[in-house]
Amino acid sequence: MTLSPTAIFLLLTLVKIAVVLLITLTSVAYTVLLERKVIALAQNRWGPSRTGPFGLLQPLADGIKLFLKEDLMPLAVERPLFVIAPMIALACALVSIAVVPFGKLTVYHGVDLFQISDVNIGLLVILGITSIGVYGIALSGWSSNNKYSLLGSLRASAQVISYELALGLSLVGVVMRAGSLRLRDIVTSQAHHGLLSWNIWPQLLGFFIYLMAAYAETNRAPFDLPEAESELVAGYHTEYSSMKFAMFFMAEYANMITVSCVATLLFFGGASSPLGHLLPDNFGGPILSVIFPVLWFVAKVFAFLFLYIWVRSTLPRFRYDQLMSFGWKFLLPLAMVNIVATALVLAFRS
Structure with missing residues (x-):
């Protein structure tokens, strides 16, 4: 039986979604292991080392433990919202990966093998989806009927709203330089001269x-005020257990991966080589020329995840008033200065 082009397109798309989802969830699990190992080294101890060789099966053991734990439901919670809140948080964290191009453009039967959905406003899609994730945190705190959970969710809501403005404005300079919100166009604009073309140099402030x-x-850390253990027990997920707690945990690490992917695409050339056109596009033959860009992308994302963990193991937590002042009085004006400076430079060049 011969499949129609539409059926082939749908089948390849479904396979691609399943593969990306599997890789993302596996990456989330092993980012947790990476964090435990790196922090252990920073504190001069071993970290997980018993489960599997070098502790490599520890994420599997953690997942089985969380899945088999009793799922407790406190009597006073608002049940529908209490259940749906972690689902919202995890779904928003995973959906944003759909527009990330993690390899060079490779089309097979009309399907781009290294990007689930190529949207011409991909950057706006990521910003929009990730901003919805705070609803999961806000609902979890309110529906728990617990003062610590409520305080944690209020802190998270205020924090996300405060810093979202600076985050969005910090990317305007990159968009102005590329002249597009499409993520592949932004990557292509940085690919000509390798690392010399990357946006990190002209957009260091951004x-x-x-x-x-x-x-x-x-x-x-150092902005983990919504779940400050010394003040709020466990913050917005105090009343959660079993897989509902695991969903919040997975959402946090999936968001870390998304942030690292966006930083790689916008400031470090995405899947493009740091050597630029010194290496021809067909270097290593048709297979290696497809694999190398994916490896470059993974290496850059890994470097960002390592930086995340390094910062956590090094810096103390902010006070809440310091957190808010830093966002509104320092980062926001600085982002506006960056936009004006970028606009002036581009205007003089043209």
Whole structure:
């Protein structure tokens, strides 16, 4: 039986979605292991080392443990919202991966093998989807009927709204330079001369603002006030257990991966080689020329994840007033200065 072109297109798309989802969830699990190992080294201890060789099966053991734990439901919670909140958080964290191009343009039967959906406003799609994720946190705190959970969710909502503005404005300079919101166009604009073409050099200020705002957006140290253990027990997920707690955990690490992917695409040339056109596009034959860009992309994302963990193991937590002042009084004006400076430079060049 011969499949029609439409059937082939749908089948390849479904396979691609399944593969990307599997890789993302596996990456989330092993990012947790990477964090535990790196922080252990920073604190002069071993970290997970018993489950499997070098502790490589620890994420599997953690997943089985969480799945088999009793799922407790406190009596006073608002049940429908309590259940749906972690689903919203995880879904928004995973859906944003759909527009990320993680390899060079490779079309087979009309399907781009290294990007689920090529949208001409891909950057706006990522910003929009990730901003919805805070609803999961806000609903979890309110529906738990617990004062610590509510305080944690209020902190998270205020923090995300405050830093989202600076994060969005920090990317305007990159968009102005590329002249497009399509992620492949932004990557292509940085591919000509390798690392000399990367946006990190002319947009160093924008990158700094993006990095700081991204740490706050993902509720990571030193901006992890919504789940400050010393103040709020466990913050917005105090009342959660079993797989509902795991969903929040997975959402946080999936957001870390998304932030690292966006930073790689916008400031470090995405899947393009740092050597630029010194290496021909068909270097290594048809197979290696497709594999190398994916490896470059993975290496850059890994470097960002390592930086995330390094910062957590090094810096103490902010005070809440310092957190808000840093976002509104420092990062936001700095982002506006970056936009004006980029606009002036581009105007003089033209």
